[in-house]
Structures are given as structure tokens and as C-alpha cells.
Amino acid sequence: MEVQLSGFLSSAAGGVQSVELTGETVGELLTSLELRYPSLRDAIEQGVAVAVNGEIYRDRRDQPIPPGAEVFLLPRLAGG
Amino acid sequence: MPYETAYTNQGFNLVGSRVNRPDGIDKVTGRAKYGADVNAAGQLVAKVLRSPHAHALIKKIDTSKAAKLPGVKAIVTGDDFPDHTGGNRSMMDILENCMARGRALYDGHAVAAVAAIDGETADKALKLIKVTYKKLPHVTDVDAAMAEGAPIIHDWVRTAGVQPAPTTASNVAQRSEFGHGDVEAGFAQADIVVEKTFKTEQTHQGYIEPHACLAQLGPDGSGELWVTTQGHFTFRNVCSTLLGLDVAKLKVTSSEIGGGFGGKTHVWTEPVALQLSRKANRPVKLVMTRDEVFRASGPTSSTSIDVKIGAKKNGRITAATAELRYQSGAFPGMWAMFGAMTSFACYDLKNVKSVGYDVLVNRPKVAAYRAPSAPMAAFGVESVMDMLAAELGMDAVEFRIKNAAKKGTKASYGPIYGPIGIGPTLQAVKDHPHMKRRLGKNQGRGMACGFWFNFGGQTCTDLNIGVDGSVNLTVGTVDVGGSRASLALIAAEELGIDYDQVRVTIGDTNSLGHNDTTEGSRGTFSSGMATIFAARNAIEVLKQRAAATWDIPVDQVVWEAGEARAKGKQNSNLPPLTLKEIAAKSPRTGGPIAGHNEVVADGAGVSFASHLVDVEVDPETGSTRVLRYTVIQDAGKAIHPDYVEGQFQGGAAQGIGWALNEEYIYGDDGCLQNPGFLDYRIPVCSDLPFIDTQILEIPNPNHPYGVRGVGETSIVPPLAAIGNAVSNAVGVRMNHVPMSPPRILKAIEDAAG
């Protein structure tokens, strides 16, 4: 699937905007992303969020990614 | 075990009703215990010595005289906090913020602390500590800090997010870019382009209860902390990391919390109190003064923002850009990044780009403040939206409706939206009777939209049924605004019992698994979800007990209206068993009946609001009066409408204060000049009208009841809504918040030329 990167995650991956990856869950996706771009390890370790079809997942690594889903990697959010 | 979190359109008996909160009587009688309201036998009182300089090398700290003062039991400085962070820079930033390490980075930065037998002695001891400073050049303004030749706050900071990676130090900690399309091509297509620069000043969350804690840490490394916090589990983790403790050996109990709004998501003095206690081997109470709260606990960023939007004559936006410069205080933050993510999130844009710069200055470490970073970005964007609508000769609401994001829109921060509520809130503004109120002389109307990401996170609850059928629900999310009432409603709804039968307690860190901090509008969303599942687990046990009592298979038992009913003709002779009856027999049918749940409550969904305001500006004094204010926001499902309205009204009031009065004023010496409620003026009762609210309920597809968080979004639109109203009233575009009387007068005079 095509995973889109944004913000500092894109620059940490050397400026790429999108990357072709495999994975049936958010967790599998992040693992394969880290293998491809070791420079993203710190960012992933500190927390990222993954938008699957527009819904943002911060923590649930077991979240399934349906085939054809739009997947977007975002910085982890903070709140008040 | 996975839980079904999808929305089911179920009917409700209790959810949605306006019951009295369970902690109400404690709070109206003065019995409720807040951070400063408990004491321990033999406790010491701690006070903190703070830097009077904006930026200075700490050459020497001589504590010898203070240590000899009778009654002084422990003194700590930066040297008493060895580095346990294992190279984690953001943890080190927290530690260095709690106690300076060789350098004072802002006016108010802690440099030493004392624990003594009473406050008077501790105060005397502080005066006996001699600190030798060497003043360094300082910078407190965000634009000045980015300029060539500005004093560098940290020589180790290299700007992240730029290619190639820089090799020299900068005050810009991070650059973040979001967007899509081709903005240059988009602006080329535009008939009209509006561009404007905005500034917003630094504000404080302004909770009425200062930070306070009672710390006890023994030489064996085990201890207890009673503290006012939005997240006691997070405080436990952070304090344990900073002090090299085992997480399980530090029990943290959250007191009643006297307001937080993001400011109590961070530790400020708690590790200091714990370390003093370890050194003195006695309990230590540390309560910040109001002056300390302002000077040394989390305000939000001051900002400088450029916004440019272009549109066709037909009202369709062709391109939009924003550059957002946010200061994060003396330590790196991600606040401009959130500003860049949220700035254009309300709109459906083909070509959009927002760039955030997180900037270091000599001010206190910035903390989250309710929808952190979004209000400032909205001030810039929503002001330009109004200016553009005026240029186009379009109604400001119609212009927004025409460009509003909807299901399927590619959000400015990246993903494609599911069902969202911006359109319905705008339509509600258009239809609202407030729009028909006639404006008088010197009056103006303004509206603005706001967006915030909500989130859920780690949550753990316990539900225990007593032998009399009353229910204890223990949750780990701190109740900041009435969530205990909402959670009791949910538990009672699920079990089919009376609201009054449920008692909700906030468990300490030793009685539940980890719960994330109450932030991101997550309290009722996530603990509500965990409460639903815990109650359903308890119902499974209740059904099993009933089945055993009847000696029938459990799959022939259903739970309806608070009782177990046996299904099928063969069971028609079995009268239902109520929760009370099953509970009464529980000691002999298998022991206590409980339901437990731990969940990662993702899927909070994004949140939108539209605000409408009428103001009157006195042209002689420049003073602004809010005449009428209306908040319209999507709550998904309002569990307890009173407290949803309360969140809407409270956020609006904070935004009104930010828009009109509140600001950190720094002198040329880099010191804060107004660290008190007299000179930092938050709205008082006579400043405000009633704040009308309209709750929209567009169910969140990812919550069983359709709940969305409601806590934060209400602070996003007010700066811009009031900015638009004031601009309309005086006929001059306001671009600097707060719009205090002198700023409004100056704007009017400048325009008159």
C-alpha cells in the first residue's frame, strides 16, 4: 500500500512524501516503515499517529488496515 | 479481548439527563480535598528560589548559611538531580526546567529549593542562599529570536525538518510543513488574494488552584505523592524516570483538581518536592505562589503568523498558505507544528501549504493550553477569511459554507475526512436567532470556525458490585469538569440501575493499570468507553450467577432493565433476578461480582465548532464589551448536557479573555512584569454576558454511544470571532491579540492617519 508521510516525518525519511509498504495492521506497517527508514526509528519510538481512511490512531497497533485504505503517517498529537 | 467500539444507535434511559454530580456536596461544603488541602505528620514546607534574570550563567550557589539556619532540613540545587534519563533529551528538558543545571534560562527558573519546619523558616533560608550569576544576552520575542545574531538559547539545538541537516545552532528547533497541491498555481488562478500578518501574545491557562503537592520519598526509593494533576499515572512515570525510581514503588494520588486546561499535564515542582523529601527523610509539602505559577509553569506560545488566501470571484478558494512562528519557551516544543496542522483544517482546499517554526526564547517552558496552538492559527486564518469575504462582497458565513470541508475532503494536514461536523455548525450559525439581532452604533458582529484533533488513549477501569447492589466504579482519568457524573450515568445505563446506585472514584496509581492523562478532550470519551465495557463484563458475571441459581445454561439468560431474565418457554416459571438479588447472594455464588476493562480508546474523531459574537467598542477608550455570544459545537452524544455546555462556555470565556485582555508583558530586561491576577486580568463575572450554547449531536462512528470529546475545541474560534467583530465595529482590521483598549485606540488612530 502507499503510505504518505508529512511534516518532520517526511524530512526524517530524507524528504520522501510517500512510500510503498506492506502490513495488515498499524503495527505491521510501522515495523516495515522502520526497516525501510532506520532514521525514523526515534520518531516512531517517541510516538506517531496513523490515519487510516481519515481516522487517526495514536496507540492501537492492532488496528487493521483494510485493503485500498488511505494511510497517512502523522506526528503524535498532544492536548490540553 | 477486542471490544466492539462501533456506534450502535441504541436508546437511552439515563444518558443525556441532567443529574446532580456525585462530588457536588463535597465541593459546596468545602470538604473536597485539593492539592494544598492535606497534611502529613512531621511534614516540612518547601520553597523554591528562582532566577531574577532572563538568561544567566549560574557560576556558584552557596547554600552554607541557609543550611545552618535552625529548622532547615534539606536544600537541593541542580547538583542534587543526577541524570537518570538515559540520554532522553525531552526528559532532560523536563528535569532542567524543574531545576536549573548551570544556567538560568528564564525569569523564574528554579535554581534551588529548601525544605524547612515551616514556611517562615523556608523563606528566611531562601534569602540566605547566595547565587552568583553572570548575565547573558536574552531574547523573549519570537521574531527577534529567529533573527540573525539573536542570542542562542541552546548551543545543541539544530533545526529539525530541514534538508540538508544544519550544522550550526539555531533558536529554531523544528520546521514542519503540511499541505498538498500547488499553491503558486492556485494563487495564479485567484481573482483576489488577501495577505496579512498577525501576532498573538502569550497567555496562561490561569487555573485558580496553584500547583501543590505533598511528597514522601524514603531512602529505600519508595514513596507517595499527593498532587493536583491532570494525569497522576503520567506524573508517576515522569517522576520515577527523573529520580531513578521503580514505577511501582511510587504511589501517586490525584487530589481534586482546581483547574488545569493543559497546565497540569506537566511536572513543574513535583520532582523537587520528592527529592527534598528523600534528602530530609520527611514528608514535604510544596505549594506554588501565584507569582510562581505565572513565571514558571506552562503558559502557551506567543506567536507571529502570516496568512495568505486567494479566491475566485465565485467564492471558491484557489490557494492558501500560512507561516506560523510559535515560541516554546526555553525548551524545544512542537507547538508550531500543531498550529500548522490545524490552521486550514476547516476548509476544502485544492492547494494549501502551512509551515510551522518552533522557536526557543527566554520564557517559561510552554505547556499545552486547551486545543494547544489551534486558537492562534485560527485567529490568522479566520481573520483573512473575513477580509476575503468582504473583498468578494460575500456574506462571511456563506463564504465559509461554500469552502467548508466535508466527508471525502482531503484535510490540509493530510488524510481524507470521514463524516465531520463543520458544515452543520455553519448552517446552525446561519439559522440562529442571534444572526437577526440588530446591531447598534459602535457594535459589530463576528463569527469564526475552529478545529481540534481529539484523542483517546490508554484507559483502565474497574467496576465492583457491592452486596447491596450498589456499584463502585473506579476510573483513572482525573475528573476536571464533572466527568464522574457522566461516567456514573454510563455505568447505570449499562447495568439498568439508578444513577444514585453508582459511586465513581478516581483510583490512585496503585489501584488501576495505566491511564493516560486527562487531555485531548479524552476523559469522558475514553473512560466512558472503558466503563461501558467494564459494565458489560460485569453483566456477563451477573448472568452466569443467575444461570447457576436457576441451574440453566447461561445462553438462556439475558440482561434487561437491570435484571437477569430467563429466555424460552421452558424457563417461564423463573421470575427475573434483579441486580440487587444477585448481588445479595454473591458471597455464596462465587464471591464478588466485578467487571474490568483496559482499552486503547482510539477513534476519537476530529471536532469542529462555530462561534458567533456581537461586541460594542467604546471609541473614546478602546474598551470592548461582549454583548452576545453563541457557541455551536458537535458533541457526538452529550452524556450530561450541563457539563457539555459548561465546556463550551468555559472555553469561550477563556478565549474572550485571550482576545481582549490577557497577555504576558515582558520588560526590556526579559522579566515578566505582570505575574499576578491584578495585572494579568482574566475575565470576571461582570465582563461577560450569558454564553448561549447549541449542542449538535452527529454520532462518532467509533464510540458505542457516539461520543466525541468536547473539552478543547471551544477555545479555538473566540480570538478570531472577536477579532472579526471588533474589526467590523471599528472599521479597522485588528491583527494583534489581545485587542486591549490601547491597541484598539492605536489601530483606530493609525487608520485615521
Added chain:
Amino acid sequence: MNGVTVSTTVNGDAVQFVCPPSESLLDVLRNRLNLTGVKEGCGTGDCGACSITLDGRLVCACLVLGAEAEGREVGTVEGMSENGELHPLQVQFIENAALQCGICTPGFLVAAKALLERNPNPTEEEIRYGLAGNLCRCTGYDKIVRAVQAAAKIMRKGRKS
């Protein structure tokens, strides 16, 4: 410590305490008499969280010395309920959801009680100005004003009957 011995009345009860001459009545009430319903938000008379009455007059306890309580009558939130019954203001604050975090609530209740004793039938504006010395950061004051209006109405009815 060169203490001052002070005899006073707190919520109707005779009380004696010893405190340094420089100690505020707020610290006395909280730390010596354990009346922690009186809150400290600023210590400079700006927030009203420590509102109490001194001989029936509304004051900030942080601006009064403990020694000044000598021979006076002090009223705090802890004395608002009588004969086990909540004061109508207390009831209406709960009924109208006039509190979120609740830290300002004791001060508001004491201030509102003093207001209604002076003016049993205040207009909205009189309530807003009457309570302008008390800061609330959670509610935007909307439900507080409504609670005071509701309590005033109930108290007026009670007076007539």
C-alpha cells in the same frame, strides 16, 4: 515565635488560637483551624477564593491578619449549612451545574450569600458586579449567575412564607 493569642468566633463557635503577628487569617483558618474549604488562589486579594465574612462583611482572608480576628465573628463556607441542611445557594450551585473544578466554589458561595443578604432581589447586572471579585476559570460564569438567580428566588419565597 512570638505568638499572639486570639479569641474569636468562627461559624458561630468560640475559637482560640495562637499565631505570629504577621500570619494571615487565611493561613490561620487553613493551617491552624483546618478549615481548608477556604481556598488560596493568589494571596493578594485578586481571586476571591478565600472569601469569608468578618462581622458579616465580605473580605479576602488573605488580606486580613489572624490577629485582626480578635473579638470578631468569622464566617466561612463550612458554616453555610445549618441544622444539617444545605443553604439554598449550595443546593442551586449543584442543581445548576455551577461548578466544574470547584476550587472557586466556596468563595463564590460566601460572596453570593453576602450579596443576597444585602440585596435579596438582585438584577443580573447586580449579581455580575456583586461577584466580580471572585474568579472562575472553568464556567464562564453563566451557570453561576443562573444558580444565584435561582437561589435568590427560593430564598425570597422562603422569607414570605
